[in-house]
Amino acid sequence: MKPLTGLNRFFRNLPTHLAIVTMCVLWIIPTLGLFITSLRPREAVRTSGWWTVFRPQVQVGETEYRTYCASCHGVDGDAIAAADLSDPAVVSAYPRSNRLLTMLRRDLESGPHLVDPPLPAEPNAALEVLSPIVTYLQTLSGINPEAERFTLRNYADALVGYKGSQDYLTDCEQGVVSTLAKFDCDASDLLKPEGMGRAFVNTLIMAIPSTILPIVFAALAAYAFAWMDFKGRQWIFALLVGLQIVPLQMTLVPIARLYVQIGLAGTFLGIWLFHTGFGLPYAIYLMRNFIGGLPREIFESAYLDGANHWTAFCKLVLPLTLPAIASLGIFQFLWVWNDFLVAKVFLSTHPVLTVQVTNLIDPRGANWHILTGAAFLSFIIPMIVFFAFQRYFVRGLLAGSVKG
Amino acid sequence: MASVTYEHVTKEFGNVIAVNDLNLHIEDKEFLVFVGPSGCGKTTALRLLAGLEEVTKGIIKIGDRIVNDVPPKDRDIAMVFQSYALYPHMTVYDNLAFGLKLRKTPKEEIKRRVQEAAEILGIQDLLGRKPRQLSGGQRQRVAVGRAIVREPKVFLFDEPLSNLDAKLRIAMRAEISKLHHRLQTTFIYVTHDQMEAMTMATRIAVINKGMLQQLDTPQVLYDTPINMFVAGFIGAPAMNFFKGHVRKDGGKLFVDCGAFSVPLPAERVRAAQPYVDRPIILGIRPEDIFNPAFVPPGINAAKVACKVDVTELMGNEIFLYLVAGDNTIVARVDPRTDFRIGDQVQVSFNIDKMHLFDPDSELAVR
Numbered sequence: 001m002k003p004l005t006g007l008n009r010f011f012r013n014l015p016t017h018l019a020i021v022t023m024c025v026l027w028i029i030p031t032l033g034l035f036i037t038s039l040r041p042r043e044a045v046r047t048s049g050w051w052t053v054f055r056p057q058v059q060v061g062e063t064e065y066r067t068y069c070a071s072c073h074g075v076d077g078d079a080i081a082a083a084d085l086s087d088p089a090v091v092s093a094y095p096r097s098n099r100l101l102t103m104l105r106r107d108l109e110s111g112p113h114l115v116d117p118p119l120p121a122e123p124n125a126a127l128e129v130l131s132p133i134v135t136y137l138q139t140l141s142g143i144n145p146e147a148e149r150f151t152l153r154n155y156a157d158a159l160v161g162y163k164g165s166q167d168y169l170t171d172c173e174q175g176v177v178s179t180l181a182k183f184d185c186d187a188s189d190l191l192k193p194e195g196m197g198r199a200f201v202n203t204l205i206m207a208i209p210s211t212i213l214p215i216v217f218a219a220l221a222a223y224a225f226a227w228m229d230f231k232g233r234q235w236i237f238a239l240l241v242g243l244q245i246v247p248l249q250m251t252l253v254p255i256a257r258l259y260v261q262i263g264l265a266g267t268f269l270g271i272w273l274f275h276t277g278f279g280l281p282y283a284i285y286l287m288r289n290f291i292g293g294l295p296r297e298i299f300e301s302a303y304l305d306g307a308n309h310w311t312a313f314c315k316l317v318l319p320l321t322l323p324a325i326a327s328l329g330i331f332q333f334l335w336v337w338n339d340f341l342v343a344k345v346f347l348s349t350h351p352v353l354t355v356q357v358t359n360l361i362d363p364r365g366a367n368w369h370i371l372t373g374a375a376f377l378s379f380i381i382p383m384i385v386f387f388a389f390q391r392y393f394v395r396g397l398l399a400g401s402v403k404g
Numbered sequence: 405m406a407s408v409t410y411e412h413v414t415k416e417f418g419n420v421i422a423v424n425d426l427n428l429h430i431e432d433k434e435f436l437v438f439v440g441p442s443g444c445g446k447t448t449a450l451r452l453l454a455g456l457e458e459v460t461k462g463i464i465k466i467g468d469r470i471v472n473d474v475p476p477k478d479r480d481i482a483m484v485f486q487s488y489a490l491y492p493h494m495t496v497y498d499n500l501a502f503g504l505k506l507r508k509t510p511k512e513e514i515k516r517r518v519q520e521a522a523e524i525l526g527i528q529d530l531l532g533r534k535p536r537q538l539s540g541g542q543r544q545r546v547a548v549g550r551a552i553v554r555e556p557k558v559f560l561f562d563e564p565l566s567n568l569d570a571k572l573r574i575a576m577r578a579e580i581s582k583l584h585h586r587l588q589t590t591f592i593y594v595t596h597d598q599m600e601a602m603t604m605a606t607r608i609a610v611i612n613k614g615m616l617q618q619l620d621t622p623q624v625l626y627d628t629p630i631n632m633f634v635a636g637f638i639g640a641p642a643m644n645f646f647k648g649h650v651r652k653d654g655g656k657l658f659v660d661c662g663a664f665s666v667p668l669p670a671e672r673v674r675a676a677q678p679y680v681d682r683p684i685i686l687g688i689r690p691e692d693i694f695n696p697a698f699v700p701p702g703i704n705a706a707k708v709a710c711k712v713d714v715t716e717l718m719g720n721e722i723f724l725y726l727v728a729g730d731n732t733i734v735a736r737v738d739p740r741t742d743f744r745i746g747d748q749v750q751v752s753f754n755i756d757k758m759h760l761f762d763p764d765s766e767l768a769v770r
Contacts, residue, residue, distance in 0.1 A: 297489035300456050305503030305554070306477040315502075319493045 038372035039150045042167065045369045053149065061136025064129055067117065077140050091141040097130035104130075154373035161194030161360065163367070196377045199356035203337060203381075205268055206352055210275035211333040215325055217276065218283030219291075223313050225284070226292040227299055237288065243281040252345055259346065266349040274342055279332050290324040291317055326392040334382050353378035406467035406480075406557040406590060407432045408453060413462035415448055422448040424614035426462070430607075435584050435591040437605035439598055439637070445614040446594045450560050453592065454483050466558060482551035483560040486567065488543045490535040496546050497531040500553050514553075521552040524583070541572045548583070561593040565600065577603055598638050602626070610634045632766040635687050635759055641723065641734045644693075646686045647763070650679040659686045659760070663729025664708040669755050675769050676760060684769065687759035690723070693735035694752040695743075705752035708733075712747045726751065 036050040066075070069085070077085030084090055094100040101123070104113045112118070119126045153167045162168035164179055168189075171179035183189045190197035224230070225237050255274065256265065264270035294317070302312050318325075340354040351359060357374045360367065408430040415423040422445045430436045438446035451457045453464055455476035464471055471479050482503075490499050497518060504514045522528045525545040535543055544564060551559055561580070565573045581604050584591050595601055601608045602622045610617040610625065610633070618630040622638075629635035635643045648661035650668075657668040657676055666686065668676055676684070699705050710728035722741050726733040726749070735751055743749050760769040 295487060295489065297485040297487050298491060300454075300476075301483070301485060301489040301550075302491075302502070303456070303476045304454060304481065304483050305550075306506040308477075311506060316491060 034372050034375060037368065038154050038376050039152070040369065041148055041151045041153070042369045044149075045372075059136060059139055061132030061134070061139075064133050065136045065140075068119070068129070068133065077137070085137055086141050088141045088143050091137045091143060094134060094137070097127045097134050100130050100134055101126055154369045155377065157367075157370045158360065158374040158377055159195050159197040160189040160192055161196065161198075161356075162370070163194075163360070163362070193351075194356075194359065196353065196356055196360075196374050199351050199353045200377065202347075202350045203352040203378075206271055206343065206347060206350075207333060207336045209268075209272045210279070210336045211329055213272060213276040214279035214283050214332060215329055218280055218287045218328070219317070219321070219325065220313070221280075221284045222287030222291045223309070223317050225288045226294075227312075228309060237284075240281050241285050244285070248278055248342070252341075256345060266347060268347070268350065271342065271346045274346060275332075275336050275339075279335075283328055283332065286328055287321065287324060290321050294320055323392060326389060330385060330389050330392055333385060337382055407434075407465075408558060408590060408592065409463075409465040410449070410453075411463040411465070413449070413452060413464060414460050415445075415452055415457060416460045421614050423452065426614075426616055428609060428616060428619065430590060430592065432590055433588050435581075435593065435604060435606045437601040437608045438592070438594045438611055439601040439608055440596065440611035440617075441637070442596050444611045446596075446611045447562055449611070450483075450562055450592060450594050453479075453558075454481055454560055455479050480556050481558045481560055482554045482556040483562065484547045484551050484564045486563040488535075488547040488567075490543060490546055490550075492535050494534070495531065496527065496533055496535070496538070496549075499535070499546055500531075500549050503550065503554050517553045517555070518549075521549040524552065524586070525549050525579075540568050541576065544568060544576060548580070552583075552587070556589070558590045558592060559587075561591065563595055564593075566595070566597070573600075580604060599640065602638070608638075610637060612637075628768070628770075629759065630768055632685065632687070632761045635761070635768070639689055641690045641736065643687045643689050643759070644731075644733050645761075646688075646731050646733075647683065648686055649681060649683045650676050652680050659684060659758075661686060661729070661731060663731060664710070666706045666708070666753055666755055666758065669704055669758075672758075672760065679760075679762075679769065683763045685761040685763050685766075687761060688753055689757065690734045690736040692754040692757040693724075693733065693737065694754065695737045695741040696750055696752045698738040698740060699752050703752070703754050704756045706755045707750045707752055709748065709750050712743045712745050712749055715743060715745060724751070 033050045036053055037045055040050065040053070069077075073079050073083070073085050078087075094103065101119075104119065106113065119129060153169055156162075157168045160168055160183060162171070162179070162183075164171055164176070166174075166176070168179070168183070172183070172185035179185075183192065189195070191201070192198060221240075225233060259265040259270050264273070298316060299312055302316055307315065338354065340358075343352045344355050348355070353374075357371065357378060360370055360374050408428075410426045410428040413423055413426040414421065424445070426449060438449060440446045448457060452459055453466075453471075455471065455474065459472055466479060466481070491502060494502065500518045500521060501514050504517065509517075518531070519528070522531060525548060527542065527545050527549060530538060530542060530546070535546070538546065544567075547564065564580075565576050568576060577600055580591075580593075584604075593600075593604065605622055607619060607621055608625055609619045612633050618625060618634045625634060625638050629638060632645065636645070646659075646661040648659045648665070651658045651660045651665065657673050657680070658665045659668060659676075694700075694703070694705065696705070696707060708728060710726040710733060712724060713727050713732070714725040716723040716725075717739070720739060722737050722739050722743075724733075724735040724737055724741070724743060726735060733751070737751070761767065762769055
């Protein structure tokens with residue numbers, strides 16, 4: 001029995017492991033695809049899938065060059081000093097394949113130029129072979145730069161909100177007029193209103209108070225619901241918990257009207273209040289359960305020690321509920337960060353990341369490369385938050401079901 | 405330093421009466437123990453004094469001051485809780501200093517008092533630790549220390565030892581007694597363990613169903629319990645009770661319990677006279693029943709025949725569970741006794757130590 005326990009455990013846990021691995025793969029593959037795509041140049045994104053980057057890259061004409069030329073000129077083309085194919089001056093004499101064919105048909109040192117293997121005798125067939133060789137020679141000699149496999153230009157385009165036909169950095173180098181009309185080609189472009197850079201700042205301004213405010217209010221309210229005796233405590237609490245079922249969409253129109261009347265439409269304060277209001281019921285519910293679960297004697301002891309409600313809250317409740325506050329904060333932050341609807345309705349003048357991504361969509365679907373970059377920019381912070389606080393994340397998931 | 409007075413104190417939770425018309429005066433520097441079965445209202449009585457519950461009716465005084473409407477923090481009392489109630493996120497030092505800091509005591513003074521309390525309790529080395537790094541006994545000390553540093557007029561203990569193992573409980577019992585002697589302050593202590601009450605108290609208040617049954621020194625409670633509840637609650641193993649009636653036979657009075665009858669000593673005759681031919685309850689403590697072979701001299705013994713049901717050897721004594729008719733008798737006899745299970749034997753009741761109770765009122769017949 002003993003030596004088998006390890007193996008037994010392995011098989012017993014196998015279904016769990018398989019499920020976890022499957023879920024990880026299901027999550028990672030699209031994310032990886034998105035990430036790789038965001039790093040590929042525009043042409044590559046348009047012509048091939050992201051998975052092709054895992055194949056060894058073959059330059060155009062490389063195979064033909066190796067078959068016909070490499071035996072004498074060498075793999076790098078510089079084996080014969082008199083005819084150095086890596087020298088741009090030599091190669092530039094043959095911009096087209098028919099010129100090259102003419103040269104190759106001439107005898108060299110009283111013998112045919114190409115012997116092993118000989119070029120096809122039929123001219124068109126020979127030209128078809130030579131055409132990629134010319135391209136390859138141009139790459140080899142450095143006349144044409146080697147095509148980039150990965151680039152960060154998509155991210156630059158996304159950050160500034162570039163919508164032209166090349167890319168932002170090239171346009172700036174070449175001084176394209178239509179680009180210069182919109183951009184200054186310096187760091188100030190990062191905050192241009194159509195770019196993800198500005199949206200990033202807007203999102204931070206929107207999300208941080210929208211996270212802190214409900215937690216502060218919820219903690220105070222939860223303490224009162226848990227440890228202070230006042231009339232109708234249970235009823236008010238039940239009402240608050242019940243408010244969780246009010247769908248957010250139902251209130252969009254009335255609140256939008258109200259905001260217009262009192263001048264909060266399109267302001268950060270307006271959206272902070274909205275997120276605070278909708279975050280509070282759940283936050284109070286969760287915090288009350290957590291604070292109510294602290295031992296009563298600790299508070300009684302503190303009251304005997306001379307604490308009033310405020311000191312009990314600051315010195316006992318806050319430090320002891322830090323895990324709950326952390327997980328609540330993470331959830332609220334992620335929800336607010338990823339929210340599209342509320343931001344679209346109440347904060348269209350200061351587009352946040354989710355809204356800005358939709359602004360970048362080209363109606364003809366021509367800028368996938370920018371969208372992937374923009375998408376990645378918009379979830380960098382949630383990823384950091386998740387990985388930095390995953391301990392609390394799991395606790396927060398359990399907080400609703402299992403009494404802590 | 406202060407006395408504590410309960411005057412007609414009643415506490416109701418909805419329809420439940422937790423404390424019923426409690427009248428009690430606790431002297432300054434006294435060690436008073438509230439004892440009773442769980443749910444009897446003893447903890448509620450303590451919490452009323454602490455201000456953690458509000459009095460429904462009556463008055464509570466600390467010294468001469470009526471404290472009914474004084475908030476807990478201003479009553480100048482300190483309480484040690486059953487669960488210790490240490491602040492889990494603070495070090496031992498901060499736990500001790502918490503109350504003093506809130507009262508804006510100067511830093512030097514806090515340090516001095518914490519050091520002093522730590523020395524009294526022998527926890528100087530633990531001051532930097534968090535409560536979760538302490539054993540049960542150490543946490544208990546910290547909880548007591550937190551009360552000491554406050555230098556209150558009255559110490560309240562709410563079953564402070566019930567979470568400790570048996571050995572530690574006995575050690576801490578002695579330490580709390582020593583502490584009382586050293587601090588010379590009023591201690592009020594709640595427990596369900598009559599042994600703790602007997603060993604520590606200067607006076608014991610026995611409470612049952614919210615009512616004070618008897619308030620007296622441990623010895624008086626043990627010797628002359630006022631009713632069957634007190635008689636059964638104080639002392640372990642508990643007192644034996646036998647239903648019987650008083651019979652007059654040849655000018656002498658006997659308590660006839662069916663399977664056996666016991667003569668009444670001369671000084672009890674007058675009290676038992678009204679019960680002649682009427683039911684009465686005979687009570688006798690296990691330690692007042694002897695093996696006839698080892699009866700100490702000067703004991704007024706009455707022999708009772710019975711059958712041995714179970715014997716339990718404790719080393720220094722033997723517990724016998726005997727059967728006589730419908731009655732089960734527990735006896736605590738000399739360890740040299742060699743009764744076997746199933747033996748028909750005789751045991752001697754020390755009739756001078758017998759107790760008589762009225763079966764209806766359950767009050768002692770004296």
